[in-house]
Each structure stands twice: as structure tokens, then as C-alpha cells.
Amino acid sequence: GTINMVCQRQLGREATPEEVKNIYKEKSKEFNTYPQADRMPGAWELLQKVKAAGLLPMVVTGSGQTSLLNRLEENFPGMFRRELMVTAFDVKHGKPHPEPYLMALQKAGLKPEEAIVIENAPLGVESAVAAGIFTIAVNTGPLDCQVLLDAGANALFPSVQALCDGWEELINKLA
Known part of the structure; x- marks a missing residue:
């Protein structure tokens, strides 16, 4: 796409x-x-909190690179299940189309209101919002934060570590 x-x-x-x-x-x-990138600060701890909250971590990526998918297992062992991943090879329409996130909902057996998306790219935010899912944007790069908000994010954090640090408060508010 x-x-x-x-x-x-x-x-x-x-x-x-x-x-x-x-x-x-x-x-x-x-x-x-x-060279292989290090894990983002707070990413492993955030995923552990996501699982502890009873949520199912999934990957929805526009990539289909085997090396990237293998890195996920190396960096986050046992966190993601391949059969629940949505990659470039699974969809006809990539992000910003809602198809990738609608497919993820289908694979997980969830309704949009039962899911939360964490995204770091404007096209991904647009895709998740179009699928009707509460979307948290995390600014992991040089983007102006407003770009992620303009794409439709429901919440914005300046880093993965900031989301990790604020996870419990966010989940309590959503509950």
C-alpha cells in the first residue's frame, strides 16, 4: 500500500x-x-502490564518481513502468537484502511469496544480509529505529536516509557 x-x-x-x-x-x-535495534525503554514492562490486565497482546503490522517478525520473538519472548498476527500478507488493503485492525478483531474474536490499539504512526492511528477501536498514540520518533492527534488518536503519550508509567491510571479511567 x-x-x-x-x-x-x-x-x-x-x-x-x-x-x-x-x-x-x-x-x-x-x-x-x-544493526538490530534494542527494545524501546518500557516496551517489555508495558507488555507485561497489558497481559496482567487480562488483555491479549497482538501485532498488526504493514510489514511482512520475516526478520522483523523474528525480532519480535527475540525481543519479547512468548508475548505474541504468530496465528494472531496481521501482516502485509494477510490483507488486501493496508493502513490507513481499517482492514488490518478489523482482521485482528476477527482473529481475536473481539468487538471494537473490547480492544485497545497502541500505535506510533499516523496511518496506523487512522486505520485503528476507522475500525472503531480506542486508539492510544505513542510518539516514538521525530513526529510532531499533533500529527498523531490529527490522525484521530484518543490518547497520546510522548514515549513507550511514559505509557508504561501511566498504564494503571489509563486502564482505571477506561474501566
């Missing part, structure tokens, strides 16, 4: 299937040249 968006913006047309395949292959190759 992202490749098509760029192709439309830059070339004024849809990318061909061969172009998508080649660009994705090159992107994956480039991605794998970088």
Missing part, C-alpha cells in the same frame, strides 16, 4: 506488481543491513 501511495504521488500511477515486489525486496535488503 505504501509503495502504491509513493508511486501515485511520484509517478501519477499505480505500481505494477513487479515493481511492488522489487521495491519491497530492496527495502527488506536495506532494512537487514542495519
